[in-house]
Amino acid sequence: MTDILRILISPLVWLASFSAVYGLHGLICGHGIEGDVLGFPLQRVLMVAAYAAAILLQVMLVAGLSAQRFSSPSAFVRFVSRVTAWVGLVATVWSLLPVVTTTYCL
Amino acid sequence: MKALERHRRMTETWASDPGFKGWFSTVSHTDLGRMFLVTAFFFFLVGGILAMLIRAQLATPHSAFAGPEIYNQLFTMHGTIMMFLFAIPTFEGLAVYLLPKMLGTRDLAFPRLTAYGYWCYVFGGSMLLFSMLFGIAPDGGWFMYPPLTGPLYSPGINTDFWLIGITFVEISAIAAAAEITVSILKYRAPGMSLDKMPIFAWYALVTALMILTGFPPLILGSVLLEVERAFGLPFFQAELGGDSLLWQHLFWLFGHPEVYIIFLPAAGVISTVLPVMCRTTLLGYGWIVAAAVALAFLSFGLWVHHMFTTGIPHMGLAFFSAASTLVAVPTGVQIFAWIGTMWKGRPDLRLPMLHILGFFITFVIGGLTGVMVAVVPFDWQAHDTAFVTAHLHYVLFGGFVFPILAGLYYWLPHFTGRLRFFRLGELAFVLIFVGFHVTFLAMHWVGLLGQRRRISTYQPEDGWTVINLISSIGGFVVALGIGIVIIEVILHAVAARRSARNPWGAGSLEWAMLTPAPAYNFASLPHVTSRNPLADNPDLAVELAQGKGYLAAPSRWRETLTVEVASGKPDYHVIYPGNTRLPIVMSAVTGIFFLSLLVKFYWTVPVAVIGVAVLAWRWVWELGRKDDLPAQSIGHDVELPNTVAVDHAPGWWGSLFLLTANATFFGSLIFGFAFLWTVAPGWPPPVWFEPSAIELGLGILGGLVAVVAMRLALRANDRARSPLPMLGVAFAGTLAVAAACGLLMLRTPAPAEHAYGATLLVMGGYGLFHAALVSLMVVFLIARVSRGFTSPVRRAEFPIVVLWTDYLALVGAFTLLAAHLTGYLA
Ligand code: HEM
Numbered sequence: 001m002t003d004i005l006r007i008l009i010s011p012l013v014w015l016a017s018f019s020a021v022y023g024l025h026g027l028i029c030g031h032g033i034e035g036d037v038l039g040f041p042l043q044r045v046l047m048v049a050a051y052a053a054a055i056l057l058q059v060m061l062v063a064g065l066s067a068q069r070f071s072s073p074s075a076f077v078r079f080v081s082r083v084t085a086w087v088g089l090v091a092t093v094w095s096l097l098p099v100v101t102t103t104y105c106l
Numbered sequence: 107m108k109a110l111e112r113h114r115r116m117t118e119t120w121a122s123d124p125g126f127k128g129w130f131s132t133v134s135h136t137d138l139g140r141m142f143l144v145t146a147f148f149f150f151l152v153g154g155i156l157a158m159l160i161r162a163q164l165a166t167p168h169s170a171f172a173g174p175e176i177y178n179q180l181f182t183m184h185g186t187i188m189m190f191l192f193a194i195p196t197f198e199g200l201a202v203y204l205l206p207k208m209l210g211t212r213d214l215a216f217p218r219l220t221a222y223g224y225w226c227y228v229f230g231g232s233m234l235l236f237s238m239l240f241g242i243a244p245d246g247g248w249f250m251y252p253p254l255t256g257p258l259y260s261p262g263i264n265t266d267f268w269l270i271g272i273t274f275v276e277i278s279a280i281a282a283a284a285e286i287t288v289s290i291l292k293y294r295a296p297g298m299s300l301d302k303m304p305i306f307a308w309y310a311l312v313t314a315l316m317i318l319t320g321f322p323p324l325i326l327g328s329v330l331l332e333v334e335r336a337f338g339l340p341f342f343q344a345e346l347g348g349d350s351l352l353w354q355h356l357f358w359l360f361g362h363p364e365v366y367i368i369f370l371p372a373a374g375v376i377s378t379v380l381p382v383m384c385r386t387t388l389l390g391y392g393w394i395v396a397a398a399v400a401l402a403f404l405s406f407g408l409w410v411h412h413m414f415t416t417g418i419p420h421m422g423l424a425f426f427s428a429a430s431t432l433v434a435v436p437t438g439v440q441i442f443a444w445i446g447t448m449w450k451g452r453p454d455l456r457l458p459m460l461h462i463l464g465f466f467i468t469f470v471i472g473g474l475t476g477v478m479v480a481v482v483p484f485d486w487q488a489h490d491t492a493f494v495t496a497h498l499h500y501v502l503f504g505g506f507v508f509p510i511l512a513g514l515y516y517w518l519p520h521f522t523g524r525l526r527f528f529r530l531g532e533l534a535f536v537l538i539f540v541g542f543h544v545t546f547l548a549m550h551w552v553g554l555l556g557q558r559r560r561i562s563t564y565q566p567e568d569g570w571t572v573i574n575l576i577s578s579i580g581g582f583v584v585a586l587g588i589g590i591v592i593i594e595v596i597l598h599a600v601a602a603r604r605s606a607r608n609p610w611g612a613g614s615l616e617w618a619m620l621t622p623a624p625a626y627n628f629a630s631l632p633h634v635t636s637r638n639p640l641a642d643n644p645d646l647a648v649e650l651a652q653g654k655g656y657l658a659a660p661s662r663w664r665e666t667l668t669v670e671v672a673s674g675k676p677d678y679h680v681i682y683p684g685n686t687r688l689p690i691v692m693s694a695v696t697g698i699f700f701l702s703l704l705v706k707f708y709w710t711v712p713v714a715v716i717g718v719a720v721l722a723w724r725w726v727w728e729l730g731r732k733d734d735l736p737a738q739s740i741g742h743d744v745e746l747p748n749t750v751a752v753d754h755a756p757g758w759w760g761s762l763f764l765l766t767a768n769a770t771f772f773g774s775l776i777f778g779f780a781f782l783w784t785v786a787p788g789w790p791p792p793v794w795f796e797p798s799a800i801e802l803g804l805g806i807l808g809g810l811v812a813v814v815a816m817r818l819a820l821r822a823n824d825r826a827r828s829p830l831p832m833l834g835v836a837f838a839g840t841l842a843v844a845a846a847c848g849l850l851m852l853r854t855p856a857p858a859e860h861a862y863g864a865t866l867l868v869m870g871g872y873g874l875f876h877a878a879l880v881s882l883m884v885v886f887l888i889a890r891v892s893r894g895f896t897s898p899v900r901r902a903e904f905p906i907v908v909l910w911t912d913y914l915a916l917v918g919a920f921t922l923l924a925a926h927l928t929g930y931l932a
C-alpha cells in the first residue's frame with residue numbers, strides 16, 4: 001500500500017492544490033476581497049503565495065521520492081513514482097501559470 | 107491425483123447451479139462477467155437503434171419523423187444508455203471476467219458483491235427501458251442541466267427516471283469498482299509483485315479508483331436534484347439561494363473523469379492485444395503505468411472546460427484551459443509507446459489489429475479536435491454545435507468501441523473455445539470504419555456551418571441538407587457493420603472449429619487454462635516470476651492442471667489466497683461463500699426502495715430500507731466460523747492464516763475503498779455548501795441556524811467515545827477479555843452522534859425556503875444515516891461476540907467496525923461544526 005501511495009501522492013497533491021487555488025480564486029472574487037500589500041494588490045499576492053506554496057510542495061515531493069530514504073525498495077515503483085512526481089510538479093507549474101499571467105476577477 | 111480427477115472434484119466445488127436457474131444464484135466471476143458483457147451489448151444495440159432514429163430524423167429538413175418531445179427523449183436516452191448502460195458496464199464485465207484469470211487466481215474478492223452489482227445494473231437499466239417504452243423517458247439531455255430539469259420546467263416523471271435509475275445503476279459501478287480495486291491489490295498469484303502485473307490490471311486499477319472518486323459527485327448531484335424535485339429543497343434555484351451552476355460543477359466533476367473512465371480500460375485492451383498482434387512485448391511498461399496514473403489525476407482537474415461559456419472569470423477559465431491541454435501529454439506517451447511496440451515487433455494484420463488501427467486513426471483525430479475545443483475562444487464558437495458532438499464521438503467511438511471490438515475478437519476464442527471460421531469480421535470492420543468517418547466528419551463540418559446540437563429539425567435554407575443526408579447514410583453503414591459483427595459472433599458460438607489452447611500465442615495467464623474456462627480457473631495457482639509467464643513456460647497450463655502449483659488439493663470449500671500488495675508474497679488463505687440467491691434478492695429489495703421513491707409511494711421506503719438491512723445482516727452473518735481454523739497449507743511448504751484471523755481481512759480492504767468513495771461524496775457535499783455560500787446569489791439566508799454548544803459537544807464527544815471504545819473493545823478481544831462492555835459504550839457513542847445529527851435536522855431553519863437550510867438538512871441526514879449504520883454494525887458485532895463467532899484469533903471483524911466508527915466520528919464532527927459554526931459566525 002505504501003508503494004501505491006508513493007505512486008499516487010504527487011498527482012494527488014497537485015489535484016488538491018489545484019482545487020485549493022481555484023477555490024481561493026473563487027473566494028477572492030466571490031467575496032470581493034480587496035486591499036494591497038507593499039503596493040501590490042492583495043488578490044494577486046494571495047494567489048501568487050498559494051501558487052508558490054503549491055510548487056514548493058511539489059519540489060519537496062520530487063526531492064523526497066528521489067531520495068534513498070523515502071523511495072521504494074522496488075526499482076519499478078521507484079521509477080514510476082519519480083515519473084509521477086515530475087508529473088505533479090510540471091502540472092502544478094503549468095496549470096496554475098495563469099495566476100501570474102491573467103486578470104483575476106474579470 | 108490425475109488432472110482429470112482434479113478437474114472433476116474442483117468443478118463439483120466451484121460449479122454454479124445447473125441450467126437457467128443457475129443464473130440467479132451464480133456468484134462466479136466467469137458467469138457474471140459474461141452476463142455483464144451480454145447485457146451491456148444489448149444496451150449498445152438499444153443505444154444504436156436510438157442513434158439510427160436520430161439520424162433518420164436529421165436526414166432531411168422539416169422531417170416529420172419525430173416531434174421535438176420525442177426527439178428530446180431520443181438523444182437523451184441515446185447518450186445516457188451509451189455512457190451509463192453500455193460503456194461502464196462493458197468495462198465492468200470485461201474486468202470481472204478477465205482479472206482473476208489474468209492475475210492467476212480463482213475469483214474476485216467479493217463474489218456475492220459482483221452478483222449484487224450485476225443485478226442492480228439490470229434492474230436500474232430496466233427502469234430506464236421501461237420509461238422509454240411508455241414514452242416517458244428522460245428528455246433533458248444526458249447531462250440533465252437544471253433549471254431545465256428542475257421541478258418548474260420539467261414537472262413530469264421523465265427526469266425522475268433518470269435521476270433514480272442512474273443512481274441505482276451507479277451503485278453497481280461503485281460495488282464493482284471497490285471489488286476490482288481490492289481484487290487487483292490482494293488477489294493475485296504468488297510472486298506477482300506490482301511490476302509483474304499484466305498491464306490490463308494496472309489500467310483496471312486506475313479506472314476503478316477513478317470510479318470510486320468520480321461517481322460520487324454525480325450521485326450527490328442526482329440526490330440533491332431529486333430531493334429538490336420531490337420535496338422542494340432549492341439547491342439549484344437561484345431565487346432561493348441555490349445555483350444551477352452547482353449542478354454543472356457536480357456533473358462535470360464526474361463527467362470529465364467519466365470520459366477517461368471509458369477510455370482507460372480500452373487503452374488497457376490495446377496495451378494487452380497490440381503486443382500479441384505484433385509478436386513482441388509492450389514497450390515502456392513503466393511509462394505506461396505512470397501515464398495512466400497521470401491521466402487519471404489530470405482528468406479530475408478539467409471539469410470546468412465544459413463550462414467555458416458560463417461566465418466564469420478569466421483566471422478560472424485559464425486554469426482549466428491549461429490543464430486541458432496538459433492531458434494530451436500522457437495520452438501522447440501512451441500512443442508513442444504503442445507505436446514503438448509496433449516498430450519493435452512484426453505487426454500482423456489480423457482482425458483485432460485492424461480495429462486497433464481504426465482506433466489509432468479515429469482517436470488521434472478526436473484528440474486533436476479536443477485540443478481545439480480546449481482553447482477557450484474556439485470553444486465559445488463551437489460550443490453546443492454538432493462540432494462538439496462529432497468530437498465526442500471520435501473520442502468515444504474511436505477510443506472505446508474500436509478497442510472493445512478488438513478485444514471482442516481477441517478474447518472470443520477464450521469465451522467459446524472456438525476459432526473464427528467465417529471471415530465476416532473484415533467486411534464488418536471496413537463498413538464500421540468507413541461509415542463512422544463519413545457520419546462524423548460530416549458532423550464536424552455541419553457544426554462549423556452553425557448547426558446546433560440537439561435540434562430536432564432545420565430549414566432547407568440553412569444549407570445543411572446534403573451534409574446531413576451524407577451523415578445519416580454513414581450512420582446506417584455503421585449499423586450494417588455492427589449487424590454483421592453480431593451475425594458473426596452468433597455463428598461463431600454455434601458453428602466454428604475448436605481452438606487450441608492459446609490461439610494467439612499470448613503470454614498472459616488467462617490463456618493458461620482450458621477454454622471455455624472451467625469454474626475454478628486454475629486447478630492450482632502458478633508462481634509468477636515475470637510479466638509474461640506463459641511465454642516463458644509454454645507448458646504452464648499443463649503443469650497447473652496437474653497440480654504443480656499452489657492450493658492443488660481439491661477441498662469442499664472454494665479456496666484461494668491473497669498476497670501482499672507490493673511484493674506478491676502470499677499472506678492469507680481465503681474461503682469463498684458458495685452459490686446463493688441473496689444478491690439478486692437484495693438488489694430487488696434495493697430496487698423497491700428506488701421504485702418507491704420514483705412513484706412517490708413513500709410508505710414502502712422504510713420497508714425497503716429495513717429489508718436491505720436485514721438482508722445485509724444475513725449477508726455478513728453467513729461468513730465466519732465458530733472454531734479457530736489452524737494455519738492452512740497451500741502446498742510447497744507454505745502455511746497461511748485464514749482471513750478470519752487477520753487484522754486486514756478482505757472486508758477491511760473493501761470498507762477502505764467504499765469509504766474512499768463515501769468520503770468523496772461527503773467532500774462534494776461540503777464543496778457544494780461552500781460553493782453556494784460564496785458564489786450563489788441570494789445569500790445570506792434570511793434565518794441562520796440557532797447554534798447550541800450542548801448539541802455540538804454531544805455529537806463530537808459521542809463520536810470520540812465511540813472511537814476510543816471500539817479500540818478498547820478490539821484490545822479486550824485480543825487479550826481474551828470480553829469486548830462486550832466496551833461495545834456497549836461504543837453503541838452509546840454512536841447514538842449520541844445520531845441524536846446530535848437528528849436534532850440538527852429538526853432545527854434546520856426552513857429548508858424549503860433557502861438553500862442554506864436545505865444543505866444543512868442533507869448534511870444532518872448524511873450524519874444520521876451513518877450513525878444508524880455504524881450503530882447497526884456495533885450491534886452486529888455484539889451479536890457475533892455473544893454467539894461465539896469471535897475469539898482472540900478470529901478477530902477480523904473488529905478492525906472493520908473500527909474503521910467505520912472512525913469515519914462516523916469524522917463526518918459527524920464535520921457536519922456539526924459546519925452547521926453550528928456557521929450559526930455562531932452569523
Ligand atoms: C453509430 C454510432 C452512433 C451514431 C450514429 C451516433 C449519433 C449521435 C448523434 C447524431 C447525436 C446528436 C444528437 C443531437 O445532438 O441532436 C449523438 C449524441 C450523443 N451520443 Fe452518439 N452516436 C453513436 C454512437 C455513440 C456511442 C458509442 C456513444 C458513447 C459511448 C455515444 C454517445 C453520445 C452522447 C453522450 C451524445 C450526447 C447526447 C446529448 O446531447 O445529451 N454515441 N449521437
Ligand SMILES: [Cu+2]
Binds near residue numbers: 361362365408409412
Ligand atoms: Cu471534459
